[in-house]
Amino acid sequence: MLGLNKKDAGLFTIVIVLTMLAPFILNPFPENSELAQFNAGYPDLMQRFVIFGIFAIGFNILFGLTGYLSFGHAAFLGVGSYAAIWMMKLLTLNVIPAIIMGIIFAGLCGGGVGFVARSRSGIYFSILTLAFAQMSYALAYSVLTPITGGETGLQIKATDSPLMSSVPEGEIGRANLFGLEMGSSYELSVGGWLFTFNAGYYIAAVCMLIAFYLSIRLFRSPFGMMLRAVKSNQQRMNYTGLNSKPYTLAAFVISGMYAGLAGGLMVAMDTQVGPERMFWTASGEVVLMAILGGVGTLIGPVLGAGMIKYMENIISKINDNILHQWFAFMPDGIEDFMVFIIHPFIGKGWHLTLGIVFMLVVIFLPGGLVEGGQRIGRLFGRKKRAEAEAESTAKTPAE
Amino acid sequence: MGILEVKGVNKRFGGLQALGDVNLSVAENSVHAIIGPNGAGKSTLLNCLVGKLIPDTGSVMFDGNSVLGRKPHEINQMGISRVFQTPEIFGDLTVMENILIPCFAKRDGSFRMHAFEGVNHETALMEKAENILEDVNMAEKRDMHAASLSRGDKRRLEMAMCLVQEPRLLLLDEPTAGMARADTNNTIDLLKEINQKRDITMCIIEHDMHVVFSLAERITVLAQGTPLVEDTPENIKGNPKVQEAYLGESQH
Numbered sequence: 001m002l003g004l005n006k007k008d009a010g011l012f013t014i015v016i017v018l019t020m021l022a023p024f025i026l027n028p029f030p031e032n033s034e035l036a037q038f039n040a041g042y043p044d045l046m047q048r049f050v051i052f053g054i055f056a057i058g059f060n061i062l063f064g065l066t067g068y069l070s071f072g073h074a075a076f077l078g079v080g081s082y083a084a085i086w087m088m089k090l091l092t093l094n095v096i097p098a099i100i101m102g103i104i105f106a107g108l109c110g111g112g113v114g115f116v117a118r119s120r121s122g123i124y125f126s127i128l129t130l131a132f133a134q135m136s137y138a139l140a141y142s143v144l145t146p147i148t149g150g151e152t153g154l155q156i157k158a159t160d161s162p163l164m165s166s167v168p169e170g171e172i173g174r175a176n177l178f179g180l181e182m183g184s185s186y187e188l189s190v191g192g193w194l195f196t197f198n199a200g201y202y203i204a205a206v207c208m209l210i211a212f213y214l215s216i217r218l219f220r221s222p223f224g225m226m227l228r229a230v231k232s233n234q235q236r237m238n239y240t241g242l243n244s245k246p247y248t249l250a251a252f253v254i255s256g257m258y259a260g261l262a263g264g265l266m267v268a269m270d271t272q273v274g275p276e277r278m279f280w281t282a283s284g285e286v287v288l289m290a291i292l293g294g295v296g297t298l299i300g301p302v303l304g305a306g307m308i309k310y311m312e313n314i315i316s317k318i319n320d321n322i323l324h325q326w327f328a329f330m331p332d333g334i335e336d337f338m339v340f341i342i343h344p345f346i347g348k349g350w351h352l353t354l355g356i357v358f359m360l361v362v363i364f365l366p367g368g369l370v371e372g373g374q375r376i377g378r379l380f381g382r383k384k385r386a387e388a389e390a391e392s393t394a395k396t397p398a399e
Numbered sequence: 400m401g402i403l404e405v406k407g408v409n410k411r412f413g414g415l416q417a418l419g420d421v422n423l424s425v426a427e428n429s430v431h432a433i434i435g436p437n438g439a440g441k442s443t444l445l446n447c448l449v450g451k452l453i454p455d456t457g458s459v460m461f462d463g464n465s466v467l468g469r470k471p472h473e474i475n476q477m478g479i480s481r482v483f484q485t486p487e488i489f490g491d492l493t494v495m496e497n498i499l500i501p502c503f504a505k506r507d508g509s510f511r512m513h514a515f516e517g518v519n520h521e522t523a524l525m526e527k528a529e530n531i532l533e534d535v536n537m538a539e540k541r542d543m544h545a546a547s548l549s550r551g552d553k554r555r556l557e558m559a560m561c562l563v564q565e566p567r568l569l570l571l572d573e574p575t576a577g578m579a580r581a582d583t584n585n586t587i588d589l590l591k592e593i594n595q596k597r598d599i600t601m602c603i604i605e606h607d608m609h610v611v612f613s614l615a616e617r618i619t620v621l622a623q624g625t626p627l628v629e630d631t632p633e634n635i636k637g638n639p640k641v642q643e644a645y646l647g648e649s650q651h
Contacts, residue, residue, distance in 0.1 A: 003517060222503050222521070223514040225492070229500050232489040239449065239487070240560065241475035241504040250512060 008216050011299060015212060019205045022046055023195045030192030034325065037317055040310055043185055043198035047269045048309045050208040051262050056289040056301030057215050058258020064296035065224060066251050067231030071126040072133025073286050076106040076256040078140060078278030080263025085154050085273050088175060092164040095175045095268040102264025103257045110256020114249045133283050140275035153274030175268045177203055182269055200269045207265060211258060216298055227251050292361055294368030303369045308354065315350040402427040402600050403568055408457030410443055417443045419624045430594050430601045432611045435621035441604045445572055449481050450474045461568065472509045480561035484572040486553035490546030494537060497545050497556055498528040498563055505564045531563045551582045562593060571603045575610050587613050620644065
């Protein structure tokens with residue numbers, strides 16, 4: 001299928017089905033049940049899943065394949081966002097030109113930053129990219145205020161009057177795709193369940209599927225093999241007649257373009273940008289996503305992105321009252337004790353939970369969630385094989 | 400006129416004269432060995448040939464073109480391959496991929512963005528890689544990770560990676576260092592075969608006299624950065640200067 005081998009085609013099909021049915025899958029609990037707070041099937045969060053998925057896929061092309069750890073990838077996310085919102089301010093509220101502009105600008109910045117940072121490897125590369133990202137943040141925050149809106153960031157106002165769209169007086173411009181507003185949703189109520197199908201989510205999801213498909217092709221191409229060679233042994237590569245520099249630079253630019261696509265989509269979903277999008281913690285987050293999901297694997301970064309965004313949005317919503325409800329069946333003293341124990345890990349403490357999960361994954365599953373999945377798969381495989389063997393041995397005496 | 404001509408090469412590291420006025424001529428399709436005691440400048444000379452070091456003075460010509468100032472990958476593209484003292488392979492990749500990478504380098508040059516072609520659609524290159532793996536008896540290990548190979552297999556793999564590029568000159572830096580006798584003999588046979596069947600000129604740096612005398616057609620003896628003598632193996636064996644500088648020393 002589409003030039004993919006059987007295994008990859010299978011994986012891609014599963015990802016297509018899951019993303020298309022996400023509004024159902026992420027909303028497993030009825031609207032009024034106590035567990036409804038674990039539902040992740042609302043538009044805002046679903047959009048974040050796929051957008052950060054794109055960001056992490058792109059990051060993984062650089063880090064997973066070439067081993068160059070960029071610690072400033074959020075800068076490209078920000079550049080993509082600013083480029084996209086300017087396109088909307090000046091030309092049209094249609095998302096397509098905005099997203100394309102985001103990709104182009106992020107790619108150009110990636111080329112510049114990559115060219116300089118590529119002159120060093122290892123930790124120095126990471127520090128250089130981090131420095132670039134913090135410089136971009138500082139530029140956006142203060143120096144370039146006329147372009148970036150400084151601390152308050154940018155929004156689309158009626159006074160911007162894009163060439164091909166009109167923004168009603170006193171309202172904030174909303175992005176659309178040929179008239180279809182990103183925020184518009186179709187709600188389906190079945191029994192106690194409420195499923196939301198959001199236009200913005202589906203557009204972002206299609207972008208993610210395309211991005212994911214391209215990354216599979218890249219992983220399986222000679223180019224992808226060369227990038228893995230960069231990670232494995234640059235000395236051998238150079239003495240094999242290959243120039244490792246343009247390969248790394250190309251990977252950097254591609255991964256910057258992925259970040260630009262993610263940034264453009266963020267603006268398309270929510271038409272505003274602020275400099276905090278480029279802050280170094282945002283760069284660190286994508287590193288966590290890739291490592292949590294599985295560096296260098298195809299689907300890992302998407303899983304990692306999903307997991308982190310889920311925890312950020314769901315665990316942070318749980319508060320003490322909810323905990324008291326959960327442990328209400330226990331005697332009072334124990335109930336309070338349990339709440340006291342769990343309290344630091346919920347609400348604003350979700351970072352603590354994330355940190356613990358991250359440590360557990362790195363220590364016990366160095367290959368990330370993907371390795372966890374593979375181990376479970378192997379466990380089942382072994383069980384099946386053992387059962388099959390047991391059956392065959394059981395049969396032999398009967399014959 | 401040899402395929403590789405080194406003329407008047409000098410290289411200093413601070414106060415140390417690593418190479419002093421080295422002249423060397425390697426004839427096409429021959430096996431030329433460079434021997435000498437430790438610190439004689441053998442590896443420095445080799446590094447000057449592949450672009451890792453640039454000599455202070457002198458010229459290095461390969462097939463009529465200067466290699467000086469060129470990067471290692473450019474020199475490889477001219478037709479010089481190098482086998483390292485400790486095998487340099489792509490440890491994270493499979494044996495097959497290790498062979499395919501030099502195939503792509505040979506076909507597509509030092510950089511190409513072939514991001515949307517599938518590796519497994521390259522049937523011609525795959526076949527070429529399979530053949531070379533059979534030649535070095537590693538066909539059944541094609542899907543293993545290169546890092547998990549035994550040391551001897553890593554050497555053979557590295558050799559195969561060089562051979563698949565069909566280089567005109569193969570530089571070998573102690574290709575049998577740390578090998579058992581049986582493996583050493585296998586390597587000697589493999590190298591002989593390579594030289595005769597594939598018309599590849601070889602330049603070998605080696606400590607093991609057994610290897611040198613079984614393979615080399617001509618031998619250059621380096622001592623303290625300068626060539627002492629260059630002659631056939633028979634004459635080298637009987638040369639008193641060599642005995643003194645090298646063989647004599649090692650027989651203590």
